[in-house]
Amino acid sequence: MKPQLEVVQIGRSQSFKAWEHGYPFHTVRWHFHPEYEIHHVVATTGHYFVGDFIGEFAPGNLVLTGPNLPHNWVSDVPAGAAVPLRGRVVQFSEEFFSDATKAFPELAACADVLERSRRGALFPAATAELAAPLLEELVGAQGIRRVELFLRLVDILSHAADVVELASSGYLPDPSGFMSEGINKVLAYISCHLTEPFSESDLAAIAGQSTGGFSRSFRRHTGMALVQYVKRLRINLACQLLMSEAGLSITEICYAAGYNNISNFNRQFLEQKGMPPSRFRALLSENASAEIAA
Numbered sequence: 001m002k003p004q005l006e007v008v009q010i011g012r013s014q015s016f017k018a019w020e021h022g023y024p025f026h027t028v029r030w031h032f033h034p035e036y037e038i039h040h041v042v043a044t045t046g047h048y049f050v051g052d053f054i055g056e057f058a059p060g061n062l063v064l065t066g067p068n069l070p071h072n073w074v075s076d077v078p079a080g081a082a083v084p085l086r087g088r089v090v091q092f093s094e095e096f097f098s099d100a101t102k103a104f105p106e107l108a109a110c111a112d113v114l115e116r117s118r119r120g121a122l123f124p125a126a127t128a129e130l131a132a133p134l135l136e137e138l139v140g141a142q143g144i145r146r147v148e149l150f151l152r153l154v155d156i157l158s159h160a161a162d163v164v165e166l167a168s169s170g171y172l173p174d175p176s177g178f179m180s181e182g183i184n185k186v187l188a189y190i191s192c193h194l195t196e197p198f199s200e201s202d203l204a205a206i207a208g209q210s211t212g213g214f215s216r217s218f219r220r221h222t223g224m225a226l227v228q229y230v231k232r233l234r235i236n237l238a239c240q241l242l243m244s245e246a247g248l249s250i251t252e253i254c255y256a257a258g259y260n261n262i263s264n265f266n267r268q269f270l271e272q273k274g275m276p277p278s279r280f281r282a283l284l285s286e287n288a289s290a291e292i293a294a
Contacts, residue, residue, distance in 0.1 A: 010092075016091060016150060017091045032071070043059055046073065050069065053120060055122075064123070071120065073086075088139060130156050168272075194234060200215065
């Protein structure tokens with residue numbers, strides 16, 4: 001299932017877009033856009049989808065999604081029912097924030113949370129409580145007050161503790177440029193041969209290091225052990241197949257993702273995604289059905 005491009009129209013007299021909507025609504029579909037988006041749920045419960053992440057939401061759910069990161073919130077609402085106000089949204093471009101930071105260098109304090117949003121940043125309840133009244137007023141605000149509210153909002157987000165990144169590391173920009181040449185070669189090899197068998201000693205030889213030295217270097221550059229890194233990439237590949245290849249069975253996806261044991265595949269998928277692959281696929285179907293209904 002490919003996400004659809006949403007064209008975000010920000011008025012010429014505006015720096016950003018702030019609006020609210022009910023449910024169902026035409027933007028409730030699997031989609032992406034180049035703008036950052038602050039999404040706050042006011043009413044309903046259901047499932048939300050950010051990259052390859054699937055979770056449950058309730059009122060107060062506050063998420064910042066980065067540029068081009070697919071996302072959708074699907075409410076558990078009876079067929080034919082309508083909710084007048086489901087959530088509030090603020091959208092702004094990278095260019096706008098970059099230009100604003102040049103004018104006001106203090107905005108550089110937001111760089112960390114904006115970077116984390118590239119995987120989807122989920123904020124704790126305490127942050128959502130602080131942001132909620134600002135978002136409510138921001139939707140109808142005018143003039144300088146509008147800018148004041150926006151700056152206050154991003155300040156709250158940038159100081160939030162316990163922010164959770166949602167999508168897997170496969171959705172992060174490629175960090176290879178910051179790594180050594182040997183590790184770059186290894187990452188390229190893993191990417192090309194992800195579903196094939198290889199050993200740590202094989203990769204150490206590619207990097208031109210001893211096995212022990214490679215193990216330490218790999219962990220230092222990626223933040224995790226080789227086995228953990230490969231498992232994450234293979235499960236991420238499985239998620240992509242579940243999202244795009246409806247005709248493949250779970251067993252076929254298991255082998256296509258580089259696993260040779262369905263029990264191990266199910267166990268690893270459950271460990272990383274919090275649900276078995278069959279449930280992940282079922283929720284994707286619900287997402288697609290909600291899009292059709294809308």
